[in-house]
Amino acid sequence: MVRSLSSAAAVALVLLCFSGLCRGAERLGTRECEDLGFTGLALCSDCNALHEFVKDQELVEDCRKCCTEDSDDSINKIVYSSAIIEVCMRKLVFYPEVVGFLEGDKDDFPYVEARYSYGSPPKLIMLDDKGDQKETIRIDNWKREHIRQFLKEKVKPAKSDS
Numbered sequence: 001m002v003r004s005l006s007s008a009a010a011v012a013l014v015l016l017c018f019s020g021l022c023r024g025a026e027r028l029g030t031r032e033c034e035d036l037g038f039t040g041l042a043l044c045s046d047c048n049a050l051h052e053f054v055k056d057q058e059l060v061e062d063c064r065k066c067c068t069e070d071s072d073d074s075i076n077k078i079v080y081s082s083a084i085i086e087v088c089m090r091k092l093v094f095y096p097e098v099v100g101f102l103e104g105d106k107d108d109f110p111y112v113e114a115r116y117s118y119g120s121p122p123k124l125i126m127l128d129d130k131g132d133q134k135e136t137i138r139i140d141n142w143k144r145e146h147i148r149q150f151l152k153e154k155v156k157p158a159k160s161d162s
Helices: 002-019 028-037 044-054 057-066 074-077 088-094 096-104 144-154
Strands: 080-088 113-115 123-128 133-138
Touching: 028 057, 044 057, 044 144, 080 088, 080 096, 080 144, 088 096, 096 144, 123 144
Parallel strands: 080 113
Antiparallel strands: 080 123, 123 133
């Protein structure tokens, strides 16, 4: 009787772990992560970088619920050739930090393009040297200086061969 009870408890514990309930941090599905704005932050090292730029603990915790562990620190050194800040003109009034960057700082970043798209929340679209989209990051709650710092570290324009 005792043996079958402990076996049942062990099976229950295994089932709980497989269901994700015994993890330290809950994991969210792709759709929930996209709804939170984490469409391109797949690696947990990106969440660590996010924590450096945006001191919002709840946002970082949400990021960690959507990330996967990366095994190589060199991945954190990924840089892009250019970026696009995409936002809806009608929604700009709700994002004064993004407006401040676009009006006051964007000229310091010639490799960053502003794109206005109806209904789009503010986001950075990171591009490789061929102009292909590689990562999308929502910046709804970012401060102007965090946008500047992130672009300084993550976007390094490709050298021209002329």
